[in-house]
Amino acid sequence: MSSLVAINSERYRLDDPALIARANQQMRDEGVCVLPHFITSSAVQLMVDECDTLAPLAHRSAPKRNPYLTQASGDGTATTVLYDSLEVLAYDHFPTTSVLRQLYESDELLEFIRSCLGVAKLYRYADPFGALNVSIMRDGDVLDWHFDMTDFVVSIALQSSSSGGDFENASRIRDAGEHAIAELLEGDRTRVRVEPMTAGTLMLFNGRRSMHRVSPIVGEVPRYVALLAYDTKPGTDSTDELKLSRYGRLPARDAR
Numbered sequence: 001m002s003s004l005v006a007i008n009s010e011r012y013r014l015d016d017p018a019l020i021a022r023a024n025q026q027m028r029d030e031g032v033c034v035l036p037h038f039i040t041s042s043a044v045q046l047m048v049d050e051c052d053t054l055a056p057l058a059h060r061s062a063p064k065r066n067p068y069l070t071q072a073s074g075d076g077t078a079t080t081v082l083y084d085s086l087e088v089l090a091y092d093h094f095p096t097t098s099v100l101r102q103l104y105e106s107d108e109l110l111e112f113i114r115s116c117l118g119v120a121k122l123y124r125y126a127d128p129f130g131a132l133n134v135s136i137m138r139d140g141d142v143l144d145w146h147f148d149m150t151d152f153v154v155s156i157a158l159q160s161s162s163s164g165g166d167f168e169n170a171s172r173i174r175d176a177g178e179h180a181i182a183e184l185l186e187g188d189r190t191r192v193r194v195e196p197m198t199a200g201t202l203m204l205f206n207g208r209r210s211m212h213r214v215s216p217i218v219g220e221v222p223r224y225v226a227l228l229a230y231d232t233k234p235g236t237d238s239t240d241e242l243k244l245s246r247y248g249r250l251p252a253r254d255a256r
C-alpha cells in the first residue's frame with residue numbers, strides 16, 4: 001500500500017484550501033486541530049497489525065519526572081514529581097516497508113502538516129527514536145501531565161483502550177503562566193478539554209505550550225497511538241535523559 005493511500009481521500013484532500021484554512025484557525029484559536037477518520041479503516045488495521053507484531057520490541061518504562069520532562073528541581077511547578085508507565089516503539093523499530101513509517105516520511109504529509117500549522121518551515125524531529133514513535137498503553141498505564149520538547153506533535157489514534165486512555169489537554173496553558181499550571185497540577189480542570197480520539201483520527205497540537213496527559217488505561221485492550229514529531233527549527237532533538245528514560249538507550253555514537 002502506498003503511504004498516501006492510507007489517507008481517507010474521500011474526506012480529506014491534502015491541498016484543499018478550505019481544510020487548511022479551518023486547521024489554521026483551530027490552531028490559532030485552540031492550539032489543537034482534530035481530523036476524525038483521516039486514516040482509512042483498512043490502513044488503521046494494517047498499522048495496528050504492524051504494532052502488534054513489533055510490540056515485543058517496545059521499551060517499558062515508568063519514569064519519574066516533572067511536567068517539563070526533566071528531573072524535579074528548582075522551584076515552583078518544576079519541582080512537581082509525576083509518574084508515567086507505558087511501552088514505546090521507537091522510529092528505528094519500524095522497517096522501511098512500514099505503512100506508518102512511509103506516511104511519516106512522505107513529503108506530501110509534511111507539507112500538509114506545515115500548511116495546517118500555518119508555519120513557514122517545518123522539519124521532522126531529529127530524534128532518531130522519537131521522531132516517529134508509537135505509545136502502547138496497557139491496563140493501569142498512565143502518561144501524566146507534561147509539556148513536550150518539540151513544537152508540534154501530530155498523533156494518529158490507532159486503537160482505543162477498552163476504557164480510560166483519554167487525551168486531556170490544557171491548550172497553551174504555558175502562556176497563562178506558572179500560576180495556571182500549578183492550579184491544574186493541583187486538580188483544577190477549568191482549562192482541561194478531552195479531545196476525541198477514535199481510531200483513524202489525526203490530531204495536531206502544540207505540545208510545547210499545551211500541558212497534556214493520557215488518563216489511566218482500564219481493561220484488556222491496549223491503547224495504540226502513533227506520534228509524529230515536528231519542529232520549526234531543523235535538527236531539534238530531545239535530551240539524552242529523555243531518550244534513556246523513554247527508549248532505554250542512546251543512538252550509536254557514530255549516528256549522533
Ligand SMILES: O=C(O)CCC(=O)C(=O)O
Pocket residue numbers: 135143148155167212213214225227
Ligand atoms: O498518547 C497520546 O495521545 C499522547 C502522547 C503524548 O503526550 C506524548 O508522547 O508526549
